[in-house]
Amino acid sequence: MHISAHILTFLFLISAFVAVKTRNIPPFLKICHRNDPNLNECIKQSINLLRPYLKTGIPALQIPSCEPLHVPQIKISESVGPVSIKSIYTDIKIQGGTSFILKSVKIDIDNNRIRLKLYLPRLEMNARYNMEGKILMMPINGTGLAHGNFTDIDVIAIIQGERYQSRRTDETHYRVIDFYVDLDVGQANIHLDNLFNGDDTLSNAMNLFLNDNWKIVAAEIKPALENTISEIFKTFSNKFYSKFSLDTLLPL
Numbered sequence: 001m002h003i004s005a006h007i008l009t010f011l012f013l014i015s016a017f018v019a020v021k022t023r024n025i026p027p028f029l030k031i032c033h034r035n036d037p038n039l040n041e042c043i044k045q046s047i048n049l050l051r052p053y054l055k056t057g058i059p060a061l062q063i064p065s066c067e068p069l070h071v072p073q074i075k076i077s078e079s080v081g082p083v084s085i086k087s088i089y090t091d092i093k094i095q096g097g098t099s100f101i102l103k104s105v106k107i108d109i110d111n112n113r114i115r116l117k118l119y120l121p122r123l124e125m126n127a128r129y130n131m132e133g134k135i136l137m138m139p140i141n142g143t144g145l146a147h148g149n150f151t152d153i154d155v156i157a158i159i160q161g162e163r164y165q166s167r168r169t170d171e172t173h174y175r176v177i178d179f180y181v182d183l184d185v186g187q188a189n190i191h192l193d194n195l196f197n198g199d200d201t202l203s204n205a206m207n208l209f210l211n212d213n214w215k216i217v218a219a220e221i222k223p224a225l226e227n228t229i230s231e232i233f234k235t236f237s238n239k240f241y242s243k244f245s246l247d248t249l250l251p252l
Helices: 004-016 037-054 200-212 215-241
Strands: 069-080 083-095 101-108 112-136 138-165 174-191
Touching: 037 101, 138 200, 174 200, 174 215, 200 215
Parallel strands: none
Antiparallel strands: 069 083, 083 112, 101 112, 112 138, 138 174
């Protein structure tokens, strides 16, 4: 359930990467044009061509190395139903995101909207955590290392943008104003080290409990995770969009 940081990076790649003018782009990027009747398919091809370069990162496009992907911090504070928990994850490292499969892209140029379908076979996460609260009336607290394996992940995302006139360039630019994502994880395995101040008996019992009930925990925490995805995604992608006009990113 801590897969948000990696997924949002690839959603950014798919929605932000269309094309820049020929003089600005490296040879491994495929140019797509706004009036192409097969624009959706063109962008899918662009992402597939880009895939081999994601592991090391692409500084020219402000894309960091994705294997592993480093995320400084994610905060979760949720008190809904059977879950009441506050947790902070830092120094997050996620492996496996470059194996994503882009199932479909649908771009609505007139309404500045993008709809995506992704599949991720597997993600592995390691981080430092600090957590306290209750899960299904069971108290939980601890500080230490968190490990997670997530498989068969389906993602649907809808990105809503708007056009605006940049004071800096005096040209029309694009920015993300809303982002909706639905995550469906097929299976998850989670282990939190040093729960209950290192009490092995309580820690082992809680880790077993978490893995037996991971779907319930994930369902309750999911809204908070999706909000985190939204805010990080908008900040990350809009930094990119602010550098290029719409005509540069998506030429006719």
